[in-house]
Amino acid sequence: MASYHIAVDIGGTFTDVVIQNTNDGTLWTAKTPSTPQDLASGFMSGVQNAIAQASADPSDIQRIFHGTTIATNAVIERTPSEIGLLTTRGFKYVLEIGRHDIPRRQNIYAWVKPERPVPPNRIFEISERLDRTGSTLIALNEDECREAARQLRDDGVEAVAVCFLYSYANPTHEERAAEILREELPGVQIALSSxxxxxxREFERTVATVLNAYVMPRVGRYLSGLESAAKRHGLDAxxxxxxSNGGVTSADMAARQAIHTVLSGxxxxxxxxxxxxxxxESPSFISVDVGGTSADICLVRDGEPEMTVERSIGGLPLQIPMLDIVTIGAGGGSIARPLAAGGLSVGPESAGADPGPVCYNQGGTIPTVTDARLVLGHLPPHLLGGEMPLDVDAARKAIQDEIATxxxxxxxxxxxxxxxxADNNMAGAMRAVSIGRGLDPKDFALLAFGGAGPMHACALASLLGMQSVIVPPTPGVLSTYGLLFTDLRNDYVQTFVHSGETPSIEEITTVYSRLESQSWDWLNSEGVSRDVGQVTRSADLRYEHQGWEITVDMPDGPITEATVDHLIANFHDLHNRLYTYNLPQAKVELVNLRVSASGALPRHEMSTLSSANGRQPEPESHRPALFSRSVxxxxxxxxRRDTLLAGSELVGPAIVEQRDTTTLLAPGFGARVDSYGNLVITGME
Incomplete structure (x- = not known):
């Protein structure tokens, strides 16, 4: 009996779906327009399309994987939300005060502090106090908690955040406050900083907790709606x-830890x-995912994506573990406008899915990158295998009237x-993740995907001097495809500031044991046994008096003084690699202890492509295209991409079309199809 896994990624312009037969690895893809007003509608439309292509039955679907931007959009758009905050007496204005600095490259006279997700009139101070070790100095005033809950109930809040001082060292006050809130506010969602x-770092912890409370109702309603819609269509998977950390979790856990999905897509x-x-066989690369609205760029070394706990979302710091992805407003829908000084700007504003580029004939009047591509002959007169016609005359008129004239x-x-x-905007972001960290982009491959990524690939490689480009078999739906190759993952952290010269091995072991116990409890709740699950340790370290930390892997096995010495030596090495110097004689502090839990999910490996056996492909057609203004x-x-077999070779200029994207092979570049169907592009001597 056939069984299938299905993955759905909702983008700003299109909803992509991939369905895989888990018995033989066969893939089918579907791409349908996104439906911003009712995301579940576009979700189910794409799913039904994919199931029909696979001739499958909804009951054959064993798992559904989904990447969503609900949390991201909620944080960025900052629409009004009914939430409240309970905090330690004396700390009501932590959110308003924030940090005494402004973002880099901002004009101090023009910068406006981002609006806080919860207003001061919904922040309630509670008499309680712990010290930094977690010992109680002032007991929790339960009456104040109840009174705050009643006022929040009168305000009609949907969620409440609780963030008490030093609760990371002892969560009992927060947990008791949550019990009281649930008694007084049944049905209201509660987020605890612990x-x-x-x-x-009180400000950053408060921000994360408040943002989690802010997005919990939205994400919860969205996921509940998706599950209900799926069941109505016979999907019970x-x-x-x-x-954001590169793993997946159950919908129930995602609804509770909603802020951890902020980079889901x-x-x-x-x-x-x-x-x-x-x-x-190119484990070190820079990925460039170009869609309709944005370009997402990430550096991967030796098969491991760069991670960070230092990100800003919607102008607010977010210190949860996530892949270090740089996003810029450069995509197929990026709008082009003339500048008063005689220049030209492209992005970050996007035409999105509605109205979309002018050539979509959906009411758009301002030219975009997609319109320019069509005028230059880079795009065919239709997309999605002929289902979506493009109006080249409308694109020409818009560019002529709005830009050229x-x-x-x-x-x-x-x-x-x-x-x-647009190319140079993307190249600048690629320099930031490579040269900006002391790395040479020439040492990395460029992996281009997304609906528009393969059209920019050769230009980006030329701008950065990169030696090879990889275009996957289904680049337009690779984000969706990637969902099928993820594992369960959850991260745990505990602050533990301790000097590396006199480490308390017993205390370190105790904290790690507690974190590992939490990890295995979670894995068990997700149905992962110990023979499949994996728990790894790491730690955040810094030199004494530094204001930032570096995350370093902690060796497995019993923790001894030799283990800590090895950890500190690795910290010195990593500090030198990142910042070109280290201080071997300086004191080193352990700051945060971390544990990552992962559970492998069943998957089918990639299938190989039939060999061309020396036969070279024949073009389906020819058309005029402009690659250089001078020429x-x-x-x-x-x-046609589906006519290219393993070993097929192409010489630029050439255009490779497929349902989900178009690849440009510029003059001076050649391409060869590998055994897995990847198009490997290199510069020709």
Whole structure:
């Protein structure tokens, strides 16, 4: 009996679906327009399309994987929300005060502090106090908790955050406050800082807890709606949600830890890219995921994506473990506008899915990168295998009227300029994740995907001097494909500031034992046995008096003084690699102890492609395309991706079309299809 896994990724423009037969690994893909007003509608439309392509029955679906931007959009858009906050007396204005600095590259006179997710009139001070060791100085005033709960009930709140001082060292006050809130506010969701982010730095911990409370109702309603819609269509498979740390978790856990899904969408693409790079034998690469609205860029070394706990979302710091992805407003829907000084800007504003680019004929009037690509001959006159016609005349008129005429340019110059600016915007972000960290992009492959990524690949490789480009077999749905190759993962942290010169081995062991116990409890709740699950340790370290930490892997096995010495030696080495110096004689502090729990999910490995046996592909057609303003339009062969077999070779200029994307092979580049169907592009001497 056939069984299937299905993955769904909802983007700003399209909803992508991949269904895989778990018996033989066969894949089918579907791409449908996103439905921003009712995301579940687009979700189910894509799922039904994919199931029909596979000739499957809804009852055959064993697992559903999903990447969502619900939490991301909620934090960025900051729409009004009914939430409250309980905090230690004297700390009501922690959120308002924040940190005494402003973001880099901001004009101090123009910068406006981001609006806080919870207003001061919904923040209630509670008499209680712990010291930094977790010992009680002032007992929790339960009457004040009840009174605060009653006032919040009168305000009609949907969720309440609780963040008490030093609760990461002892959560009992927060846990008792939560019990009282649940008694007084049945049905209202509660977020505790001791569960969301049990580590020091009061402002950042409060932000994470409040943001979790802020997005919990939205994410909870969304996931509940999806599960209900799936059941109505005969799908009774468990739903797994992508997390920002590169793993998945159950829908129930995702609803409780909603803030951990804030990078759910782009993370799936990196995980898919890692799988592709592994079979392409290029474990170190820079992934570039270009969709309709944005470009997501991540550096991966030796098969491990860079991680961070230092991110800003919607202008607020978020210190949860997540893949280190840089996102810029550069995509196929990025809007082009002339500047008053005579220049041209592209993005970050996007036409999105509605109205979309001018060529979609859905009411858009301002030209986009997609319109420019169509005018330059890079895109076919239709998308999605002929289902979505494009109006090239409308695109030409929009670029002529809005860009070329105001700037005194020829039509082709204006269209080419739009694309070149988008290319350079992306190249700048790629430099930030490589050169900005002391790494040379020439030492990495470029893995391009997303609906628009393969069109920018050769230009980006040229701008950065990169030697090879990898375009996956299904680049337009790689983020969705990546969901099928993820494992369950959850992260645990405990602040433990301790000098490395006189470490308390017993205390360190006790904390790690507690974190590991929590990890195994979670894995067991997800149905993962000890022979499949894995728990790994790491620690955040810093030199004494430093204001930041570096995360270093902790060796397995019993913790001894030799273990800690090894950890500190690795810290010195990593500090030198990241910042080009270290201080071997300086005191080193342990700051946070971390544990990551993961459980492998069943999956089918990638299937190989039939060999071309020396036969070279024939183009399906030719069309004029412009790759260089100095050369102009050239007659360019157009190939169908599904006719390319393992060993097939192409020479640029060429265009490779498939249902989910178009790949440009610029002059001076050649391409070869590997045994897994990846298009490997290299510069030609």
């Amino acid at each position: 569960e969301v982010l049990p580590q020091f 468990p739903l797994f949600i992508m997390k 782009p993370v799936a693409g990196v995980m898919g890219a890692t799988q592709i790079a592994d079979v392409a 105001p700037l005194g340019l020829e039509l082709a110059e204006a269209a080419s300029g739009i694309v070149e600016i 102009g339009y050239v007659d360019t062969p157009v190939y």
